[in-house]
């Protein structure tokens with residue numbers, strides 16, 4: 001048996017060697033024209049009897065050999081099935097991606113199925129016959145491609161539907177895996193966005209806020225992100241405005257980070273004071289990518305009601321800076337910036353704002369009442385969200401985040417005190433943070449109770465003072481009014497006396 005197998009292998013080996021030899025002879029001695037005609041007819045003949053269709057997707061396309069977007073999308077699409085089915089894989093960290101993309105190695109094949117139809121993807125490469133001047137073949141000598149094979153009776157389904165599905169899925173996976181960025185506008189010769197990796201840990205789960213309100217916002221955001229067709233149908237640009245308002249430390253910035261993390265969007269933090277004029281503002285808008293949140297924080301500090309620029313209070317701004325920073329700040333604040341309210345309104349919903357899509361525009365403010373109604377009317381700022389002082393429900397979220405507890409015998413006191421006082425989630429969180437130092441939940445909650453009691457005392461003292469001031473002002477006004485009344489009365493009396501004496505004189509004259 002072993003002898004017979006040995007003979008078969010020997011015969012097979014020598015036949016293969018013979019075939020290879022003939023092929024080499026064919027390549028070397030048969031003229032190119034004849035060879036290409038021969039290959040053409042072989043392909044035609046094979047195509048005639050072969051019921052399968054093949055489509056090739058090259059890695060580099062065009063005259064400038066740019067990386068094909070289709071190839072990249074297919075690579076990403078296949079990464080999931082490749083990692084499960086292929087035996088030889090390649091791992092690569094694709095640009096802007098947070099995850100390692102696993103793709104099948106050359107000459108591997110994986111099956112796929114679409115609407116019950118079976119098809120095959122193969123990874124392959126052509127090695128260029130161009131003479132290479134370097135000792136080793138360079139990577140540009142190898143042209144990689146994916147080959148899709150399917151039965152010809154599914155041609156329509158594959159071309160019309162399956163390929164779009166692959167490209168869409170591939171792009172969506174790439175978006176999910178992409179490294180998100182936090183952009184900020186800078187000025188130089190002209191305005192531009194510079195960026196860092198966006199890595200904020202806030203999520204809706206960690207936000208201290210009422211459950212119902214949170215769910216409503218999450219629903220709104222998800223509905224928006226899935227409404228491409230709806231926006232197209234009603235003829236509106238695919239964007240949505242959010243106005244977040246409330247006192248400092250109530251979580252406006254945290255909510256923006258949670259939004260970006262939920263939807264997987266980039267964040268563009270637009271500093272209006274650094275934008276020269278409306279044209280520059282428009283240019284910055286055009287440069288933003290889809291799937292992004294454009295944020296203007298403290299909008300009330302950037303524009304006043306008439307649309308003229310306002311300078312931020314200089315004392316507050318420069319107090320903590322070193323001399324160099326102060327100088328830079330002064331230079332930038334004296335720069336003549338001419339962004340107007342109408343420029344900003346154009347930025348939000350002018351024609352240019354419709355370029356691209358899937359964008360959220362978020363304004364934050366501590367003083368909603370100071371904003372121009374035109375700027376925040378529904379339609380521009382579609383959703384107004386108030387972030388307020390910490391409620392008991394909000395506190396429970398923070399207690400779970402910071403202390404990992406859902407109930408405690410001190411919760412009752414805290415609930416009562418939170419109902420009687422106004423403490424921001426930032427301050428509550430600050431008190432709960434102490435646990436990492438004390439490593440004691442009880443002490444930590446007691447500290448919070450002390451802080452809340454302190455706030456309560458301060459608030460009632462302030463209220464008393466305010467009431468006193470009010471009373472004093474009222475008394476002063478009353479006194480003033482009385483004095484004025486007395487003055488008027490005495491003037492009136494003097495007038496009456498004068499008239500009376502005049503009448504007496506007239507009588508005397510008559511007599």
Ligand SMILES: Nc1ncnc2c1ncn2[C@@H]1O[C@H](COP(=O)(O)OP(=O)(O)OP(=O)(O)O)[C@@H](O)[C@H]1O
Pocket residue numbers: 206207208209247248249250251252253254255366425426427429
């Ligand atoms: N609602 C909240 N839920 C969870 N943490 C919060 C919340 N509000 C504030 N914090 C905590 O306080 C810190 C400051 O909050 P944040 O910067 O989001 O407030 P803000 O309203 O944007 O303040 P400002 O108006 O001063 O910019 C955050 O880093 C976070 O730890």
